[in-house]
Amino acid sequence: MKFxxxxxxxxxxxxxxGCENIFNNPQHFGDVSFHVEVAEPDLFTTDLSITNxxxxxxxIESVVDRSEVITFSxxxxxxxxxxxxxxxxxxxxxxxxxxxxxxxIFKGKKRLTVIEGNATLLNIQCIQDINQE
Numbered sequence: 001m002k003f004x005x006x007x008x009x010x011x012x013x014x015x016x017x018g019c020e021n022i023f024n025n026p027q028h029f030g031d032v033s034f035h036v037e038v039a040e041p042d043l044f045t046t047d048l049s050i051t052n053x054x055x056x057x058x059x060i061e062s063v064v065d066r067s068e069v070i071t072f073s074x075x076x077x078x079x080x081x082x083x084x085x086x087x088x089x090x091x092x093x094x095x096x097x098x099x100x101x102x103x104x105i106f107k108g109k110k111r112l113t114v115i116e117g118n119a120t121l122l123n124i125q126c127i128q129d130i131n132q133e
Contacts, residue, residue, distance in 0.1 A: 028086040030114035032122060034058060036075055036093045038106055039125045050106070056093050056126065063088035063111070086116045093124045105129040 036053040054076040060069040069089060072078050094107040108126035 028116045029083045030086060030116055031081040031119040032084055032112065032114060033081055033120070034075060034078060034091070034093075035121060035123045036108065037123070037125055039108075039127045050095055053093075053126070056095050056106070059092040059094075060084070060112075061090045061092070063090055081119070084112075084114045086114050088113050091122060091124060093126055094129075095126070 036056050036058075038051045038053065054074060056075050057071065057073050058075055058078060059071045061067065062069055064087065069084070075093070089112045090109060091112050092107070092109050095105055105128070106126035107129045108124040110122055110124045112120065112122050114120065
C-alpha cells in the first residue's frame with residue numbers, strides 16, 4: 001500500500017508541476033507607447049485643430065499578413081501603454097478631414113518591432129499628404 005501511495009503522490013506532483021509550467025508560459029507581449037507630431041508646424045490655416053495630434057487616427061497592421069490589428073479613431077483614445085504580441089507592425093497615423101473641412105491631411109508611417117517584455121516609445125512624424133484629392 002505504501003508503494004502505491006508514494007507512486008500516486010509522485011504522479012500528482014508531476015501533474016501539478018506540469019500545470020504550473022503551462023500557466024507560467026509567457027504570452028510574448030511587449031508594451032508600446034505612441035507619440036505623433038506634425039513635421040510642418042508653420043502652417044497658414046484657420047483651423048489649428050488639424051495639427052492637434054490627439055485627434056489623429058492610429059492604425060496598426062501586422063507586417064506578416066498585412067492584417068489590421070487595431071485602429072483607434074483618436075490618439076487620445078489609446079491607453080498610455082498598449083500591449084502588442086511580439087512581432088513586426090506598420091503603424092499609420094493620420095489626420096482626417098471632416099465633411100465640412102477642406103483642410104490639409106497629414107500622414108505618417110513607422111515600422112515597429114515589438115520584443116517580448118520590452119517597452120517601446122514609437123515616434124511618428126506626419127507630413128502633409130500631397131496626393132490628396
